[in-house]
Amino acid sequence: MRSSEVIVIGLGAMGAATAWALARSGFRVLGLDAFRRGHDRGSSHGKTRIIRTAYYESPEYVPLVRRAWTLWRQLEAESGQSLLRMTGGLYVGRPDSSLVSGVLASVRAHGLAHELLEASEAMARFPGLRLAPEQVAVFEPEAGLIDPEAAVAAMLDRATAAGAQLRHETPVIAWAVDGDGVRVETPAGTFRADRLVLAAGAWLSQLVPELGLPLEVWRILHVHFAPRAGGRYAADRFPFALWEDETGLYSAFPELPGQGVKFGRHDTGEVCTPQTVRRTATSEEIAELRHALERYWPEAGGAVLWYLTCLYTVTPDHHFLIDRHPLRPQVVLCSACSGHGFKFAPAIGELVAALAIDSGAQPAALFRLERFRRESIEAAQ
Secondary structure: OEEEEEEEEOOOHHHHHHHHHHHHOOOOEEEEOOOOOOOOOOOOOOOOEEEOOOOOOOHHHHHHHHHHHHHHHHHHHHHOOOOEEEOOEEEEEOOOOHHHHHHHHHHHHHOOOOEEEEHHHHHHHOOOOOOOOOOEEEEEOOOEEEOHHHHHHHHHHHHHHOOOEEEOOOOOOEEEEEOOEEEEEEOOEEEEEEEEEEOOHHHHHHHOHHHOOOOEEEEEEEEEEOOOOOOOOEOOOOOEEEEEEOOEEEEEEEEEOOOEEEEEEOOOOEEEOOOOOOOOOOHHHHHHHHHHHHOOOOOOOOOEEEEEEEEEEEOOOOOOEEEEOOOOOOEEEEEOOOOOOHHHHHHHHHHHHHHHHOOOOOOOHHHOOHHHHHHHHHHHO
């Protein structure tokens, strides 16, 4: 039986960030992941993720994403890699839509740079964009894209350089409390630690069945299309866009070399488990996404380059789950980022590391487990 101060289960974005935060603070860390490094079974693969500060979900996220920006730049400096690409972001909808009204609430609460554009102004600024007259667009200049696979790899490398031991293709068979610490059983042996972090994404509920977590796992489909108008949607002249209309909430990524335009629906997905998720896409699904894309980017939906599926682990209120286990205080839960967590990864890693090593650290109220119990009581009344 080998011993560490902290074991981290799951080495996707959140687990990698936590391992990096703990290791650079001098703690002995063991990281375990069931799959090979760089796998595509969870929520951290693909070529791009969005980073934005104008946070429609709640202004409370803005300080956290600001910290994440700082840490991403630190990671770039330490790794010698370029992980972020500034494109600006465009948020489109009716003025009273949850997207536009939420973005405006965040930018006004925190004094963020932005422009509120009428439909005609937005289309003049960004040729290739098509809006309805009643829609508006909020442009945020300080926003862009992250390379997720390179970012996770860089965090794993920095964690290893700081002394963390990371084991991929080492699934967890079981974990249990062992005195004041924990014991984790794997095919490679049994490991003990003072603290345990469960950052297993879509597998979290399976690791803590006693909690009955109210989480859903969604299969999310993104398609990479080759635009028909060469260069019109290129990332050096066109921002990423989120838009909300009567059909749903969508995300569109500008064209990158060899990647085309990436597009998907954000607000719903096929409910599944990590074991039952459907990894293929039908022609009908792809056609539906192409139709939704071309309502706003009319020349973007050309030939399909490729598609990919990933997993969202969704809470009832779509806020994160970052808290200690209510029965096992030496165990920290970090998951259920509801499809919008990647951009925060290094900042969340710091929060989770603090919860693991500092008994006085407390999670933000927005992320606490107890809120689900309150919701259940309110729903029953």
